[in-house]
Amino acid sequence: MRRHFLNKRRQPLHPDAPLLNLGHGKPISRRDMLGRGLISGAAFSSIGLFGLFSHPRDAMAALSNDLEAIKTECGIKAEGAGKIPFICFDLAGGANIAGSNVLVGGQGGQEDFLTSGGYSKLGLPGGLAPNNNPSVINRELGLAFHSDSPFLRGIMEKAPAAAANVNGCVIPARSENDTANNPHNPMYGIFTAGADGELMSLTGSRSSLSGGNSMAPDGSIITSARPTKIDRITDVSGLVDTGKLVGLLNQEDATAVMESIARISHRRIDQIDSGLTDSNRRANLQDLLRCGYVEAADITDRYGDPTPLNVRADMDILSIFSESELNDREFEKTASIMKLVINGYAGAGCISMGGFDYHTGERGTGEIRDLRAGRCMGACLEYARRKGVPLMLYVFSDGSVSSNGRIDDSPNGRGKGEWTGDSSATAASFFLVYNPNGRPTLHNGQQQLGWMRPDASVETASTPAANNVNLLAETVWLNYMALHGEQGQFAEKFPNHSLGNSTAMDRLTAFEPIVSGTIT
Structure with a gap:
């Protein structure tokens, strides 16, 4: 059993301060360090990335007709699959989600209230508990939040104009505390x-x-789709290298030169020694010549102008995050990934944030970190609104926390219960859906999938x-497909799923479709 704090901390920690003396022993892994904020998500090694531009569906200039056919043949993508953009927040360390942020209730839904003791365990004393004070219930986002939820406050600070077109769902579900071994991450399934x-x-x-921090379910992993790492603006601003040719010529002339090189290479293909005995080797060489130069011409054609690569030049982002906020690494990584995903350059993205193992002997540290996470969530919703595209936003963490009822009356503690220990039993995840055409409609009135016992345990x-993190990921996949009206194809896409028959899956579906198949 873990040792809980007995001494009251007087001041909350800075949002980026490491969390020490939590009774967990020495942090020995990168996951331990991320959960306690000893390193940020940005502290991990960088790799070469990709290019981001103003809008992928507007920026596509066609190559000459003879090369467009080869571009298709080579599988060079001109735009994404047209599905709803998906962003998940992986809050490392065991963040509080249920009760003090998103309301969670009994079998009757979010407002089937728990006991006062249950809400106290979730950090809400009597006067702030919804069973005693209905005025603390806030439904501005469709999904019921506590009115003083730092997630909600952060979201509404960044996305007040998007709120009317947002709805959500909460899923009470246990997950192990403080471990990256939870197979939480749904990204590969979203790709599938x-x-x-x-x-x-x-x-x-x-x-x-x-x-992210948590693992992906083993059976979902597709190595060819492994996520490309991005966590800073400089990763975005120099990703597509068109070489010096664009600097020597203008973009149009540089493209014409690259097209000419591609045509010359294609003529050479027929002159490749037909006496090569290895037919596969000959075919691979032909593909290399045929596709390589066409891809270079295509990159020059579309991305020769470097100006749109600069996240700081995106006026929509600068209207959401100030210049000083973009110097905060959590905001910087959020801005970079939301630009990538919402503009269609990636199908899905994961933003991992550290420091949520915040049972620190006071409440303020958790409030401050939750508020910043809420601002990042709100930024994604607002950016989707400005771009006029839908978005599914999923939030999860490795385990959760609980309170022993001791109150932090400091300004940052806000009169709430201090987080005094880990508790996988109080864990939950939730997702929000933004629809530019109006608030998403609930399916069967289900705002909460599953429920908590009166004592605030799942x-x-x-x-x-509820008791299997793999199946929590499957539930997210099902709901993503349902937003496209494709839940009937779930068993075909995931033949080894464990969600039951179509009737059982219907009970796990939160929303009616908001698009039909693909986004135009």
């Missing part, structure tokens, strides 16, 4: 469901196999996801 991008399929802020028999 059809999400894809113009430049890469998936992206994440960490260089892990999942792109009822593990309430859904397949």
Whole structure:
């Protein structure tokens, strides 16, 4: 059993300060360090990335007709798959989600209230608990939040204009505390469901196999779609290198030169020694010549102008994040990934944020970190609104926290219960959906999938996801497909799923479709 704090901390920690003396022993892994904020998601090694531009569907200039056919033949993508953009927030360390942020109730839904003792465990004393004070229930986002939720405050600070077109769903589900071994991350399944991008399929802020802190379910992993790491603006601004040719010529002339080189290479293909005994080797050489130069011409054609690569030149982003906020690494990585995903350059992205193992002997540290995470969530929703595209936003963490009822009356503590220990039993995840055409409609009135017992512990028999993190990821995949009206294809896409028959899956579906198949 973990040792809890007995001494009251007087001041909250800075949002980036490391979390020490939590009774966990020495941090020995990168995951331990991320969860406690000893390193940020940006502290992991960088790799070469990709290009971001103003809008992929507007920036596509066609190559000459003779090369367009070869471009298609070579599989060079001109745009993504046209599915709903998907962004997930992986809050490393065991963040509080249920109760003090998103309301979670009994079998009757979010407002089937728990006991006062249950809400106290979730950090809400009597006067702030919804069973005693209904005025603390806020439905500005469709999904019921606590009115003083730092997630909600952050979202509404960044996305007040988007709120009317947002709805959401909460999923009470246990997950192990403080471990990257939870197979939480749904990104590969979202790719299997059809999400894809113009430049890469998936992206994440960490260089892990999942792109985030938590693992992906083993059976979902597709190595060819491994997330490309991005966590800073400089990763975005210099990704597509068109060489010196664009500097010597203008973009149009440089493209023409590259097209000419491609045509010359194609004529040479027929002159390749037909006496090569290895037919596969000969075919591979032909593909290299045929596709390589066409791809170079295509990159020069579309991305020769470097101006749109600069995230700081995107006026929509600068209207959401100030210049000083973009110097904060959490805001910087959020701005970079949301630009990539919402503009269609990647099908899905994972933003991993550290420092959520915040049972620190006071409440303020958790409030401050949750508020910043809420601002990042709100920024994604607002950017989707400005771009006029839908968005599915999913938030999860490795385990959760609980309170022993001791109150932090400091300004940052806000009169709420201090977080005094880890508790996988109080864990939950949630997702929000933005629809530019109006607030998404609930399916069967289900705003909460599963429920909690009166004492604020997850009822593990309430859904397949409640006690199995793999199936929580499957539930997210199902709901992503349902937003496209494609839930009937779920068993075909995921033949080894464990969500049950079509009737059982219907009970796990939160929303009616908001698009039909693809986005135009």
